[in-house]
Amino acid sequence: MDTLDLNRNWTEDEENQPIGRRIQRLSLHLTPVPRQLGNLQLRTLTCAARTKLNVDAKSLSVFMRGKHRDIQEKVFDFFNARPELQTPVEISMDDHRELCMRQLLALVRDAGVRPFKYVADEPTKYFAILEAVGSVDMSLGIKMGVQYSLWGGSVLNLGTKKHKVKYYDGIDNMEYPGCFAMTELHHGSNVQGLQTVATFDPITDEFVIDTPNDGAIKWWIGNAAVHGKFATVFAKLMLPTHNTKGVSDMGVHAFIVPIRDLKTHQTLPGIEIHDCGHKVGLNGVDNGALRFRSVRIPRDNLLNRFGDVSRDGKYTSSLPTINKRFAATLGELVGGRVGLAYSSVSVLKIAATIAIRYSLLRQQFGPPKQPEVSILDYQSQQHKLMPMLASTYAFHFATLHLVEKYSEMKKSHDEQLVGDVHALSAGLKAYVTSYTAKSLSICREACGGHGYAAVNRFGSLRNDHDIFQTFEGDNTVLLQQVAADLLKQYKEKFQGGTLAVTWNYLRESMNTYLSQPNPVTARWDSEDHLRDPKFQLDAFRYRTSRLLHSVAVRLNKHTKTLGNFGAWNRCLNHLLTLAESHIESVILARFIESVKSCPDASSRAALKLVCDLYALDRIWKDIGTYRNVDYVAPNKAKAIHKLAEYLSFQVRNIAGELIDAFDLPDHVTRAPIAMQSDAYSQYTQYVGF
Ligand SMILES: Cc1cc2nc3c(=O)[nH]c(=O)nc-3n(C[C@H](O)[C@H](O)[C@H](O)COP(=O)(O)OP(=O)(O)OC[C@H]3O[C@@H](n4cnc5c(N)ncnc54)[C@H](O)[C@@H]3O)c2cc1C
Numbered sequence: 023m024d025t026l027d028l029n030r031n032w033t034e035d036e037e038n039q040p041i042g043r044r045i046q047r048l049s050l051h052l053t054p055v056p057r058q059l060g061n062l063q064l065r066t067l068t069c070a071a072r073t074k075l076n077v078d079a080k081s082l083s084v085f086m087r088g089k090h091r092d093i094q095e096k097v098f099d100f101f102n103a104r105p106e107l108q109t110p111v112e113i114s115m116d117d118h119r120e121l122c123m124r125q126l127l128a129l130v131r132d133a134g135v136r137p138f139k140y141v142a143d144e145p146t147k148y149f150a151i152l153e154a155v156g157s158v159d160m161s162l163g164i165k166m167g168v169q170y171s172l173w174g175g176s177v178l179n180l181g182t183k184k185h186k187v188k189y190y191d192g193i194d195n196m197e198y199p200g201c202f203a204m205t206e207l208h209h210g211s212n213v214q215g216l217q218t219v220a221t222f223d224p225i226t227d228e229f230v231i232d233t234p235n236d237g238a239i240k241w242w243i244g245n246a247a248v249h250g251k252f253a254t255v256f257a258k259l260m261l262p263t264h265n266t267k268g269v270s271d272m273g274v275h276a277f278i279v280p281i282r283d284l285k286t287h288q289t290l291p292g293i294e295i296h297d298c299g300h301k302v303g304l305n306g307v308d309n310g311a312l313r314f315r316s317v318r319i320p321r322d323n324l325l326n327r328f329g330d331v332s333r334d335g336k337y338t339s340s341l342p343t344i345n346k347r348f349a350a351t352l353g354e355l356v357g358g359r360v361g362l363a364y365s366s367v368s369v370l371k372i373a374a375t376i377a378i379r380y381s382l383l384r385q386q387f388g389p390p391k392q393p394e395v396s397i398l399d400y401q402s403q404q405h406k407l408m409p410m411l412a413s414t415y416a417f418h419f420a421t422l423h424l425v426e427k428y429s430e431m432k433k434s435h436d437e438q439l440v441g442d443v444h445a446l447s448a449g450l451k452a453y454v455t456s457y458t459a460k461s462l463s464i465c466r467e468a469c470g471g472h473g474y475a476a477v478n479r480f481g482s483l484r485n486d487h488d489i490f491q492t493f494e495g496d497n498t499v500l501l502q503q504v505a506a507d508l509l510k511q512y513k514e515k516f517q518g519g520t521l522a523v524t525w526n527y528l529r530e531s532m533n534t535y536l537s538q539p540n541p542v543t544a545r546w547d548s549e550d551h552l553r554d555p556k557f558q559l560d561a562f563r564y565r566t567s568r569l570l571h572s573v574a575v576r577l578n579k580h581t582k583t584l585g586n587f588g589a590w591n592r593c594l595n596h597l598l599t600l601a602e603s604h605i606e607s608v609i610l611a612r613f614i615e616s617v618k619s620c621p622d623a624s625s626r627a628a629l630k631l632v633c634d635l636y637a638l639d640r641i642w643k644d645i646g647t648y649r650n651v652d653y654v655a656p657n658k659a660k661a662i663h664k665l666a667e668y669l670s671f672q673v674r675n676i677a678g679e680l681i682d683a684f685d686l687p688d689h690v691t692r693a694p695i696a697m698q699s700d701a702y703s704q705y706t707q708y709v710g711f
Contacts, residue, residue, distance in 0.1 A: 074675045074676065075624070075627055075628055075631060075672070075675070075676050076624055077624055077625065077627075077628040077676045077679040077680070077683075078622070078624055078625065078679075079678075079679040079680075079682035079683045081622040081624065081625050082622070082625040082628060082629075082679070082680075082683035083682070083683040083684070083685040084622075085620050085621070085622060085625055086418065086683055086684070086685070087685060088146065088150055088422060088425075089146060089147075089150075090146060090147045090150035090151075091150075091685075093135065093147060093150055093151055093154070094150050094151070094153065094154040096133065096135065097129070097133070097135060097151060097154035097155055097158070098154060098157075098158075098687040098689075098690075100128075100129065100132075100133040100135075101125075101158045101689075102687070102689055104128065107121070107124065107125050107128055108158075108689075109121060109122075109125075109158075109159040109161075109162075109306070111476050111477050111482075112476070115300050115305045118161065118305045118306040119247075119248055119249075119305070119306055119307070119308045121306065122159065122161050122162050122165050122306030122307065123165070123199075123248075123249055125158070125159065125162045126162060126165055126166055126169065126196065127196055129155065129166075130194075130195065130196050131195070131196070135151060136194055136195075137151050137152070137166060137170045138170045138174050138190075138193055138194040139194065141170050141171060141174055141175055141178060141357070142178050142432070144429070145357065145360075145425065145428055145429045145432055146425050146426060146429045148170070148171075148361075149360065149361055149364050149425050151166075152166060152167060152171075152361050152364070152365060153364060153365055153368045156365045156368060156369070157368055157372060157686065157687075157690045158690070159306060160303075160304060160365075160369070160482075160483070160486035160487065161304050161305065161306025161307050161486065162306060163365055164244065164304055164306075164307050165244070165245070165306060165307050167358060167361055168200075168201065168202060168244035168245050168307070169193070169196070169199060169200065169245065170193070171357050171358050171361055172201075172202035172244070172254075172355075172358055173193065173199075173200030173201055173202050173245070173250075173252065173253075173254055174193040174194075174200070175354075175355065175357055175358070176202055176254040176276055176325065176354075176355070177189050177190075177193065177254065177278070177325065179327070179354035179355070179357075180254075180276045180325035180327050180328070180351060180354055181278075181325040181326070181327060182325075182326055182327055184322060185278070185325060189252075189278070197284075198251055198252055198284075199245055199249045199250050199251055199252075200245060200250055200251065200252040200253060200254065201243045201244060201245045201246045201250040201252070201253040201254070201281070201310075201312075202243070202244065202253070202254050203240040203243045203246070203253040203254060203255045203256065203279075203312055204216070204240075204256040205240065205241055205242050205243070206218065206237065206238050206239060206240055206241060207236060207237050207238070207239045207241045207311075208237030208238065209237075210242075210496070211495070211496050211499045213256070213274065213348075213352065214273075214274060214348060216238070216256055216257065216258065216274055217233075217234055217235065217237060217238035217258070218231065218232070218233055218234070218238050218240065218255065218256070218257040218258070218314065219231070219232050219234060219257055219258050219260050220232075220255075220257040220258065220259050220260065220275065220277050220324075221260040221261075221262075221269060222259070222260065222261050222262065222321070222331055222335055223318075224262065224333075224334065224335040226318070227320070227321050227333060228318045228319060228320055228321060229259075229277060229318070229319050229320075229321060229323065229324065230316055230317070230318055231255060231257060231277065231279055231314040231316075231317040231318075231319060232314055232315065232316055232317075233312075233313045233314045233315070239311050239312065239313045240253075240255065240311060240312040240313075241298065241311050242298055242309050242311075242493075243309060243310055243311065243312055244307050244308070244309055245307070245308060245310075246281070246295060246308065246309065246310030246311070246312055247295065247296075247297040247298065247308035247309060247310030248297075248308040248310075249308060250281055250282065250310075251280065251281065251282045251283075251284055251287070252278055252279065252280050252281060253278075253279050253281050253312065254276050254277070254278060254279075254325065255276070255277050255278075255279045255312075255314070256274050256275070256276050256277075257274065257275065257277060258271050258272070258273065258274055258275075259271075259272040259273065259274075259275040259324070259329070259331070259337075260272070261331065261335055261337055262335060272329065272337055272344065273329075273344035273345075273347055273348055274348055274351065275324060275325070275328075275329060275347075275351070276324075276325040276351065277319060277323050277324055277325065278319070278323040278325065279293075279314070279317060279319055279323065280319075281293050281295065281312065290317075291317075292314060292315045292316055292317040292318075293312065293313070293314060293315075293317060294312070294313040294315070295310050295311070295312055296310060296311045297309075297310055297311075298310055298311060301489075302485050302488060302489070303482070303484075303485030303486040303487070303488060303489065304485075304486050304489060321333070327354075328340070328341055328347050328350045328351055329341070329347050353440060353444060356428070356443060356444055356447045356448075357428065358494045359447040359448065359451045359494045359495060359500075360424055360425060360428045360443075360447045360451075362451050362455060362490050362493075362494050363421050363424060363447065363450040363451040363454050363455070364421045364422075364424070364425055365490075366417075366451075366454045366455045366458045366487065366490050367414065367417045367418055367421050367454060367458070369458055369462070369483055369487045369490075370410075370413075370414045370417065370454075370457070370458040370461055371414055371418070371684045371686060372479070372483065372686060372690055372691055373458075373461060373462050373465040373479075373480065373483055374407065374410055374411055374414050374461070374465065374681065375681040375684060375686060375691040375696070376465065376469070376478065376479060376480070376691055376693045376695070376696045377407060377464075377465035377466075377468045377469055377473070377696075378398065378407055378411065378677050378678075378681050379678075379681060379691070379696035380468075380469050380472070380473075380693075380695045380696045381396065381397050381398035381403055381407060381468060381469070382396055382398050382677065382678060383396070383696070384396065384397045384469075384470075385397065398674055398677065399674075401667070401670075401671075403468060404670045404671060404673075404674045405667075405670060406464050406467075406468050407464075407465075407468055407677075408635065408669075408670040408671075408673045408674055408677070409635060409636070409639040409666075409670065410461050410464065410465075411632070411673060411677060411680055411681070412632045412633070412635040412636040412639065412673065413457060413461075413636060415613070415629070415632050415633070415636070415680070416609050416610070416612075416613045416633070416636045417450075417454050417457070417609065419609075419612045419613050419615075419616040420450060420454075420608065420609040420612045420613070421450060421454065423612050424443070424446055424447060424450055427439065427442065427443050427446065428443050428447065431443045441507075444503075445503065445504055445507045446608065448495065448500040448501075448503045448504055449500070449501065449504040449601060449604065449605040449608070450605060450608075450609075451494065451495065451497070451500060452491075452495075452497035452498075452500040452501045452504075452601075452605075453501075453602060453605040453606070453609075455487075455490040455491045455497060456491055456497050458487060458490070459484075459487060459488055459490070459491055462480060462483055462484040462487060463484065465480055466480035466481075466484065469695060472695045473695070475694075475695070477693065477694055477708050478693040478694060478695045478696075479693045498598065501597075501598050501601040501602065502594075502597060502598070502601070504601035504604060504605065505573075505597040505598070505600050505601040508566075508570055508600060508601070508604055509570070509573075509574060509577070512532075512570055512571075512574055513574075515532065532567045532570075532571070539564075539651060539652055539653045541652070541655075544652055544653060544654055544655045544658060545655040545657060545658055546658065547657050547658045547660075547661035547662075549665060552634075552638065552658075552661060552662060552665050553630075553634045553665075555614045555617075555633075555637075558610060558614075558634075558637035558638070558641070559607070559610055559611060559614065559637075561637075561641050561648065561653070561654075562603070562606055562607040562610050562637070562640070562641075563607050564653060565603050565607075565644065565647055565648070566600065566603045566604045566607050568647075568651065569596065569599060569600040569603055570600055570604075572596070573593055573596045573597055573600055576589075576592075576593050576596065577589050577590065577593055580592045580593065606640055610633075610636065610637055610640075613633045613636060613637075614633060616629065617629045617630050617633050628676055628679070628680065631669060631672055631673060631676075632673060632680065634665075634669055635666065635669040635670060635673050638662055638665055638666040638669065639666045639669075639670075641654075641662055641666075642659075642662050642663050642666045645659050645662065645663070694708055
């Protein structure tokens, strides 16, 4: 058989033939290095570019998918087979809420998928279900999260055996739809500022729940406006005293409060419920506001794992202070955060898949007298989408790791692991959800006008996902927790204490930081060096160590004049950059580990390429920081930039396989604009041709 010369000139006849056009288009995709990549080390890459990496999407996908693909497929198949349960593009808020409830009931009762069991026993499976359900409709994912992770999770994690016995089945089979009522009109992030009170009445052996003022109305409560029958209400526990104050504040505790009649669904006496109304997104979830007017509940309804009140009104707790009890209570709720980080990656996978598939198909312009080229062949489009694809892979491995750590923590209750998971979940939730939110806009824009059609999904993905940045802990607030933890570890290090696992690297890199950057390695710019994981990780960690050291010095200085709160605020942006830098180091470290552990050679090579792109793109984005301290010399900065651009180009060549390896079901990612074949027919049908 003759070999194909892809670079030869094409006759007009050939160009007009579909096969000829296709081969020629292919040849354009395989065209070696773009002309501007001409320097020494990149010349060596020219050869590599001719041979596109051979990636088997199937093997890669086997490595990528978690342990619980079976149950995800069950979820996908179930909804695929039930068109009446699929959310249409146009739907009113009321219909969407009812549909969402029907979807959840059908999942539990018809498909027999019972997520609650896994919340406690096998969290990795729970998160896998959540991911699949959220891909069907994000409102459904959140509704499921409210029922099982928030309302159910609060009963399991903050309550004791008596609560599990009484409520488990009803939560599991959806007879007890419930809410998680923490946020108030005046207090969201500042949970310790909540004002709702639960006063113990020793005469009747009850707690009396009250909303003392408008600012204390519970607000944004999922499942409250229409479907909820119970709520876990967070309130300050007040005990009567014999002193002049009359009551003593024991801090925020959680209480089970029935809000609607189990049979008639009527709102119960003393409870007022209002609808929070139409939202920017997630309109399948019925968020409501709750006010309590002397609502009496039995003493047993206190979720008493961390603090209890006896019949005679005595308070007992294994934890000595209000702050410790508060930390333990909130610490039990990190599962929601883990779920959001994990689901956010799934949203990113969907958006990236639609945008990249479309960019491979869509052609605009081209060289004179030649076919139009795929828009993914434009360097600018690669710049928008390829580092994003690399980040999606990076986040996939990082959040998978988080889910596993969380699962381990639930089993072992190891104290160090608890601290580690707490900081990691805060950091990853904040970092990943912010990244995904920005990327959704980039994906829409990368698909031009067609990206704006609702049927192509970016609008709903963007609107539904946007609030991931705020609920389960506002991102800016969460990043501060990460920074505070880093500073604590930093202090302990200098006092000779041990470091938590995730922070271990600081021991080494702080020492490196305290010495000056090496002027010789600062100039090394060979491809081998730049693609060496050690160089990449060192660079990430160096940056974190430097930021940590400098912010510690600044805080110390400002505290003397401004006090702790003022000094913290003076350094806030610095602290946020530190937290993000640390999370990026953790993400890269996980990615490097995952590449190493991939058993299939071709998948490993593809992952290595993607990992290098992730690392070098990040270093380049922050090149000013590295240049400022001469961590990289000008020649090295230039080489990093060129190599990152070039890797983008190489990743583009396997982009189709890389998105296929996400293994997302057709009905989730095949937006009409991104159909593989017969590209626009579904789209034109949708419009009515
Ligand atoms: C759709 C939706 C569903 C929800 N579901 C529930 C639910 O089921 N149950 C529930 O209890 N709550 C729920 N919430 C509430 C949610 O958890 C809160 O909105 C969230 O905790 C943030 O609180 P906030 O809205 O009061 O914002 P605020 O805390 O007022 O934050 C506003 C802004 O101030 C900034 N800010 C605040 N503090 C600081 C600080 N220390 N440093 C720097 N910046 C700061 C934030 O970054 C943010 O940009 C939901 C909210 C929405 C919108």
